[in-house]
Amino acid sequence: MSEQTRENQLRRKAVVLEYSTRRKQKEKKKKSKGLSARQRRELRLFDIKPEQQRYSLFLPLHELWKQYIRDLCGGLKPDTQPQMIQAKLLKADLHGALVSVTKSKCPSYVGVTGILLQETKHVFKILTKEDRLKVVPKLNCVFTVEIDGFISYIYGSKFRLRSSERSAKKFKAKGTVDL
């Protein structure tokens, strides 16, 4: 009789035999253009071992930067318009510049001077004369950049962008300029 009951049950009800929703292959192989996580794993950033690289090795880079800025401003010492230089500095690249920290909310950062090696979104990496790599956050810091007798102050809090984005962005004077 079990067969009869089985027949009855099967005829009236819909029985779900098995789930057949296969998950689609969402894992498309990404084009090797942007392997972001893997890229970082390969230590694209600095490693401390090249601290054997002395400060003197980066002096030619600094010379190159000076020439670049002179070329950008179009003159050695234009007595005119510091504003022009400021405007150009906003779009310019600061790698290789000699920066120093003048004001900062954290007093241990004040006075750090050296060549800028890397600029990331929040941080400057500076190599000091004693061959030490200092990582200085941009927030709440004022940096000084000097070129040919022109001293410019850079308020780090407004500069919290990756250096590549900075040349694409227009800056507005917003808020107070202070630490």
Add this chain to the structure above:
Amino acid sequence: MAGPVKDREAFQRLSFLYQAAHCVLAQDPTNQALARFYCHTERTIAKRLVLRRDPSVKRTLCRGCSSLLIPGLTCTQRQRRCRGQRWTVQTCLTCQRSQRFLNDPDHLLWGDRPEAQLGSQAGERSQTTTAPAKCSSPRSSPPP
């Protein structure tokens, strides 16, 4: 193209970064990380501002990991024959990504053709004169 000012500054910045990467590598051949960082910044700027680069410059940058490719140091260059033609294969040592170029003496890049030389006068101005490294120059006419 009138050569707008912002573009010229951006191109100068790109060429400076390229030269800086070369300079860093010349000083210390073992540290490629910094050169790679500069080239990555360069690539991001060019992408953000949509700037065209000269193919001879593009070929020395790896597309995968954006390191500066110098044959013998950061990449290997081999001559291979494939399907009856001779190719030059460049392989980046860090990401193992290879690029193939056809060895055809008759093949002319668009930039070298005489029709494209119209914009070359605007391009001369934006080249910096500091180092003999090649810089990217703006091309005025797009390829057909």
